[in-house]
Amino acid sequence: MAAGIENVKDYAVVMRGITKRFPNVVANDHVDLFVKKGEIHAIVGENGAGKTTLMNQLYGLINPDEGEIYINGKKVNIKNPSDAIKNGIGMVHQHFMLVSNLTAVENIILGSEPRKGAVLDIKKAKKEVKELSERYGLYIDIEAKIEDTPVGMQQRIEILKTLYRGAEILILDEPTAVLTPQETEELFEIMRKLKESGKTIIFISHKLNEVMEITDTITVMRLGKVTGNLKTSQTNPKEIAKFMVGRDVLLRVEKKPKKPKHEVLRVENLWVKDNRGLDAVKGISFNVRAGEILGIAGVAGNGQTELIEALTGLRKAENGKVFLLNDEVTNKDARILREKGLVHIPEDRQKHGLVLQFPGYYNVILGRHYKTPFCIDGFLDMRYIIDYSKKLFEDFDVRPKDPKILAANLSGGNQQKVILAREMSSSPIVSIFAQPTRGLDIGAIEYIHKNILKLRDEDVAIILVSMELEEIFSLSDRIIVMYEGEIMGEVMPEETSYEEVGLMMAGSKLEMIRSGIK
C-alpha cells in the first residue's frame, strides 16, 4: 500500500516520514499514513503507540521534527490549529474541548463567529447550527449549557464544531471511550452518514470490534512506528492485535471453574443518596462469597458509584446494613474497612486512586503508611519503603520500574498497576474493582483481568463494576444489573445473553423479560 510521490493525489491525507521526538522518547518514528478520500480509516495501537501524537501534528497542535504532510495532493505546512482548519481538517479530541459554562451553539461557533461589526450575530449562528445539525442527524439542544449536557450529546457538539468550520477530514480520537453501547451505535450511524456525504474520517481506537465494524482501512502503530497497513475486509481482530502488541494476545481470558465458598460481604436493603441529595441507590441487597466475582453491570450513572462509595466508607448510607464476615460494618470509615480486609480499586484512578504528585513509593504504601514495617514510632522507614516499592514494581511489572517517578508521569495502564500493587499486596478478603480497565490498552487490560482472576482463585470475594459488557461477561461468576439505583435482576453469564443484560440496563426487570419470552 506504499504510495510514491506520483500518486499522492489519490489521497485526502498523506503523512510521510513524520518524526517527533520528546525529551525521553521518539513518539513518532518515520511514520507514513495514507488515507483515501471518503473512507473511514482506523489508526489502532496501544496507549503510548503514538496515535494521538501523530494526529496532533496533523491538526497543528504540535509540529513534527521531520516529515511532510499532503492534503488532497497538495503539500501543506500546518503550524497551528488555524492552519489545519483552513485545510479542512477537524479534530474531536479524546477529552472534549468544550467550554462548560457556554451553550452548545456558542461552543460550536467559537472562533469563527458570525458577526455584525463587533457584535455576535447569535440569531444567524443558531440558524446555521440548526441546519447543520439536521443535515447530518446530529441532534443537540443548542441552547443548553455544556455542563447540563449528557456526554453523547457533547460528542455530537464536538463533531458539529468541526463541520461548522467546513471540515472535510475528521479526526475522531477514541470517540467511543466515553459512550454506552447504544451511544456508540448512534455514533457509528453518524459516521456512516458523514462518509456517504463524502467526508474522510480518521478513527483512533484500540477497541478492535469497533474497528472491524466501522472502518475501511487500518494503520496499526506500535511504539511510535507503523507496524501494519490492513484492509478491514481482509483481516481479523487477532491479526490486528498481533500487530499492536507484537505477540499473540488472548482476547478472552481463560477462567478456571468457580469454587465459591463462604459468604464474605452481605448488603441488606441499602439506600444511598447522591451529591444532589437524591436517592441514588434504592434498597439494594446482594451478597458476595469468597472465590467468586460478582459483576455489576449498568449504564454509567445508575447508582454504581454511590453504591461503591457507601461500601468503601466514602459516602454515608442512609438506610440498610452491610456485613463483612457477619460483622456489621455499615458506615464504618475507610480505614476500619481497609483494616478488615476490604480494598478498592477506584473508578477515577487519578483522583481517588493515587496522589499524582507523589512518587510511586509513597503511592504503594498509602493506606498502610502508619503501620509497621513502613512506619516505626511515627517515623517513615524510607529505606524499607523504597526497597519494598522496588519489589512491588518488579512483581507487578510497572514500567518504568523506578518507584521514584511521580505517579503523574506514568501511563494510565501503569498507574492502574501501581494501585493494583498497593491493594493486592495488603492481602484483602474483599476487593472492589470499579471500571478497572477504563481507557487502558489491550496489554494492560489482559494483565489486570489475569490479576482479578488470580485474586478470585485465592478465595478473595470480588465485586466488579463495569460499563463494558464484554468485561462483565468474561470475568463474572454472577451478574447483577443496576438501573436507576435498583437491581433489575441477577443472572449467570452462561445462562444469559448480551441482549437480556442490555434490556435490564435499559430498565426492564428480569422476570418481565423472561416471562415475555416464555
Added chain:
Amino acid sequence: MTWIISILNIFTNPLFYKITLTAATPFIFAALGGVFSEITGVVNIALEGIMLLGAFVSIVFTYLTGSPWIGVLMAMISGLGMAWLHAWASIKWYGNQIVSGTALILLAQGLTGFLMEPIFGKPGQTDFIGRIKDIKIPFVKNIPFVGEIIGELNPLVFIAIGLVFFSWWFLYKTTMGLRMRAVGENPEAADTLGINVYKIRYFGVLMSGILASLGGAFLSVGELGQFKELMTGGRGFIALAAMILGNWNPIGAFWACLLFGAAEAMNNQLQSSPILQISASTKPLFNMLPFIVTIIVVSGFIGRTRAPAADGVPYIKD
C-alpha cells in the same frame, strides 16, 4: 432606641444614597477591572496597587498641567503599564499571579511614597491640587429626594455606571467577549479553535489596568483633589470581593459595589450622627464596617458563586 432612630434617620436622608453612589464608584471601576482580567483566567490582585498609582499619577499631572482630565488620562496610562507588567509576568512567563500582583502593590506603595518628596516637597499628603467639577443636571436636580441624590455628582460616577452596562454588553454580546469567557473557562478548547489565548489574556489584563486606575483617579482628582499616601486603603481588595460576590458578572459586581458603598456611607453617617455623638476614640471601630460587611457577605455567598474554571492557572502550551 437612639440607635434605631439614628439609623432610620440615615435611611431617610438622601445624602446617605449620594454617599453610597460616590463611595461605590472606585469599587465599581476596580471590580470591572477584576472582571475583565479574571474572566480571561488571570487573577489580578494588583488592583489595589494600580488604583494607588492611578490616584497619584492623576494628581501629579493635574499639578503639572492644571487639568484634572489630563490627570485621569495619564492615570489610565499608568494603569496600562502596571497591568502590562502583571500580564508579562503571569501570561508570558507563567508566573504565580498572586506573587506578581502582590509585588505590584508593594511597587505602587513604595513608588508613590518615594515620589512625594521630590515632586510635592513633603511626605504624607499633598495640598489641594484640583479636582474634576461635579456636574449639575438641570431638570433632575429639582426633583425632590432623587434630585438630591443624582442631581449633582462627579462625572466619573456616571462614567462608572455607564461602564457597567458597556462591560456587560461587551462581555456577553460581542465576539471578543465570547472568546474572553471561553479562554477563562477552557483555554485549551479555545486554542484548538485557533484562538490566541495569550493575546486574549493580555487584552483582559490591560483592560483591568485601565479600569482600576480610573477608580484610583476618582479617589484623588474625583473626590478629594489631593493625594494621601496609601489612600486606597484596601479598596482594591473590596473590589475583588465585589467581583466574586457578583459572580464575575459586571451587573452582579455593580450591585455588590453598591452594597459595599452603602456600608461605607453608613459608617460615614453614623460617625457624624448628631444623635449618637460617637467619641473620637471609637470612630476607628466604625471604619471597619465595610470590611465586616465584606467578610459576612462573602463568607455567606461565596459558595454560590463560580469562578471561571481556569482562573489563576497559567496556560502552558506543550
